[in-house]
Amino acid sequence: MASIVEMVDNYERFRRDVLSLQASENFICSHVKMALGTDLGGRYSHVMPDGRNAYGGTDMIEGIFRESEKNVKTLYGAKYAEIRPLGGHIAAEISLLSTIDKNDTIMAIGEEHGGYTGYMNDYLPAMLSFKTELIPFSDQKQEIDYDALEKKVLEIKPKVMVLGQSFVVKHYDLARVREICDRTGSKLLYDGSHVMGLIAGKKFQPDALKYSDILFGSTHKTFFGPQGGIILTNDPDLNDRIKGNVVWKTMDNYHPNRIAALGIAAQDLITFGESYAGWVTSNSYTLARTLNDSGIAVNNSPWYTESHQILLSKDNFGKYGDFRTISTKLGNNRLIADAEGRIGTAEITRIGLTDMVSLGEVVADAIKGKDVRSRVTEILRSTNVKFCR
Numbered sequence: 001m002a003s004i005v006e007m008v009d010n011y012e013r014f015r016r017d018v019l020s021l022q023a024s025e026n027f028i029c030s031h032v033k034m035a036l037g038t039d040l041g042g043r044y045s046h047v048m049p050d051g052r053n054a055y056g057g058t059d060m061i062e063g064i065f066r067e068s069e070k071n072v073k074t075l076y077g078a079k080y081a082e083i084r085p086l087g088g089h090i091a092a093e094i095s096l097l098s099t100i101d102k103n104d105t106i107m108a109i110g111e112e113h114g115g116y117t118g119y120m121n122d123y124l125p126a127m128l129s130f131k132t133e134l135i136p137f138s139d140q141k142q143e144i145d146y147d148a149l150e151k152k153v154l155e156i157k158p159k160v161m162v163l164g165q166s167f168v169v170k171h172y173d174l175a176r177v178r179e180i181c182d183r184t185g186s187k188l189l190y191d192g193s194h195v196m197g198l199i200a201g202k203k204f205q206p207d208a209l210k211y212s213d214i215l216f217g218s219t220h221k222t223f224f225g226p227q228g229g230i231i232l233t234n235d236p237d238l239n240d241r242i243k244g245n246v247v248w249k250t251m252d253n254y255h256p257n258r259i260a261a262l263g264i265a266a267q268d269l270i271t272f273g274e275s276y277a278g279w280v281t282s283n284s285y286t287l288a289r290t291l292n293d294s295g296i297a298v299n300n301s302p303w304y305t306e307s308h309q310i311l312l313s314k315d316n317f318g319k320y321g322d323f324r325t326i327s328t329k330l331g332n333n334r335l336i337a338d339a340e341g342r343i344g345t346a347e348i349t350r351i352g353l354t355d356m357v358s359l360g361e362v363v364a365d366a367i368k369g370k371d372v373r374s375r376v377t378e379i380l381r382s383t384n385v386k387f388c389r
């Protein structure tokens, strides 16, 4: 049995030889990794309610924290940022704790329409004693049914409306949802977990913070990593409540190495975000069109997608197997994609791939059962990491 050190070494080698099309992941630049691997990863810094730090040797850690927080605020043009959450889920939990009371009702998009499972009644609602009602949503159009939503909101008067999906290919009409929420005084939360990097690059839902009370999400899907979560708001009262729901409620230590890495990644997004997000969205469209033209059915023809995600159609099941089978076939060819029918373009864009027609043909052939390993090797040879300082 290999030691874990050897196993990790092997894993790193494995990763160098695969092409990742996973929609909810990203890789981290070497200077972001560097921060994760420092002494900071074994430390605490904890400013107590009275303002004094409970630990020693913390001055530089606090300096790094302030810089990282500043970068995140700059990136989104936000007045306030909470950068400690350990993931998008914890960011959601903190945001909800800051906006609802026990027995309140919220609205969210159902998981059958690509909404996040955490908002379904068995999960966060069961744990925090609230209830979720579903936002009317059309799969056909990949759109909220705004008229039906308005009716339902007036009837239910939800305390909070959470937008955002794990399967996300289209913007919302946020101005319209804001108007609806204002009729009942409902708070509007935007869970941008999948698209935080694209929002930062102003290429997907650039008005997310403008129209919502809180924008939150993961820092490792389209954002440049490391794994974590952030919460943004322009409302001072909400900010106070958010800050009060972190330490000793949803978490304690925030992992200072991760905060340093986050600040570095945020700086890269400040520098490269717009160019990155532009390439991601154009790559998604061309890759989707190529797959569809090659006989792999993609949802939402002819526009396909406005994000980093491509949603494969269940119409493929008869010919090519279910999403699990498709993921396995891709994996056998060193192409990594999830078993949910999503193809993502964040990573391939960051390694500089722009020829989505060639890539699409390779992916399509793999799904059809061909051996494309040598073609994948050839593509990997042409890559060149971009958008890292």
Ligand SMILES: *Cc1c(COP(=O)(O)O)cnc(C)c1O
Binding pocket: 024, 086, 087, 088, 089, 090, 092, 115, 116, 118, 164, 165, 166, 191, 192, 193, 194, 217, 218, 219, 228, 229
């Ligand atoms: C991934 C995801 C989350 C959870 O994020 P983690 O960073 O994995 O905790 C929450 N909401 C949505 C919409 C997601 O896609």
